[in-house]
Amino acid sequence: MHMSNRSFIEIRQLSYHYREEAVIEKLNLDFSAGISYGIIGESGVGKTTLLRLLAGFLTPTAGQITIEGTTRTAPREKTGFLFQDLGLFPWQTAYQAIEMPLRLEKKTASERKSAVTAQLQALKIEAIKHQYPHQLSGGQKQRVALARTLITAPDLLLMDEPTSALDMMTKESIQSLMLTLQQTYQTTMVFVTHDIEEAVFLAQKILLMHQDGSIEIIENPLVETENKRESLAFYQKCIEIRQAMQRGEQL
Numbered sequence: 001m002h003m004s005n006r007s008f009i010e011i012r013q014l015s016y017h018y019r020e021e022a023v024i025e026k027l028n029l030d031f032s033a034g035i036s037y038g039i040i041g042e043s044g045v046g047k048t049t050l051l052r053l054l055a056g057f058l059t060p061t062a063g064q065i066t067i068e069g070t071t072r073t074a075p076r077e078k079t080g081f082l083f084q085d086l087g088l089f090p091w092q093t094a095y096q097a098i099e100m101p102l103r104l105e106k107k108t109a110s111e112r113k114s115a116v117t118a119q120l121q122a123l124k125i126e127a128i129k130h131q132y133p134h135q136l137s138g139g140q141k142q143r144v145a146l147a148r149t150l151i152t153a154p155d156l157l158l159m160d161e162p163t164s165a166l167d168m169m170t171k172e173s174i175q176s177l178m179l180t181l182q183q184t185y186q187t188t189m190v191f192v193t194h195d196i197e198e199a200v201f202l203a204q205k206i207l208l209m210h211q212d213g214s215i216e217i218i219e220n221p222l223v224e225t226e227n228k229r230e231s232l233a234f235y236q237k238c239i240e241i242r243q244a245m246q247r248g249e250q251l
């Protein structure tokens, strides 16, 4: 077997049915290591279902998902999750939440301390380390949850609408942070979003999911652009103008 020829994630003949409703039918898809993928598509097409299958939270009705050569039957240790319900416990401070995965891994006190300190710095949340979730803003909670996910250095990061609950400014800062993290650590990232701009900003490949569960892969031409936001604003304007013209409006 030539491991080097394999994709990081291979989806083969994957089907998923909720009772009689077929959401995904015989899907074949490959994900390469170190690339970020943004899944977009209309409501109800099965984006979250696909993400939950990748996470190992759902078992395929048929077919398989292979990650690093191992066919998955359960969640995988090196996969990090950031799902909408951030899963922060009300009784844990930011510091305790970020430290928790290291306790589970039986790291020593000094290993935990240096790793948590570095993570607090990387996500710029040192100032709030002793606060509880109810004392934090949405963006701060998102950072804490992200820090807790990243502390185990996942090689695959799955996120379901990571910024949908955030206001514009916080959204942009979290998106920039994610882009930096992805570029620094080359983490394979798969996220679902309703926000096309977010997909274009964060994803190198955009996976457009259709009603029949099939997926179209769109390469992001903006990936190497330096001033991404500026060029996005330009593209956004073009789209708005085209839509206005289609509606027959005066410009």
Ligand SMILES: Nc1ncnc2c1ncn2[C@@H]1O[C@H](COP(=O)(O)OP(=O)(O)OP(=O)(O)O)[C@@H](O)[C@H]1O
Residues within 6 Å of the ligand: 018, 019, 021, 023, 041, 042, 043, 044, 045, 046, 047, 048, 049, 050
């Ligand atoms: N637990 C469930 N039991 C039964 N049907 C479900 C369940 N979860 C989702 N579905 C159905 O499966 C289909 C796909 O749902 P899914 O949440 O994956 O779509 P989505 O593309 O993520 O939607 P949205 O963009 O609205 O979040 C929908 O028709 C939904 O009603």
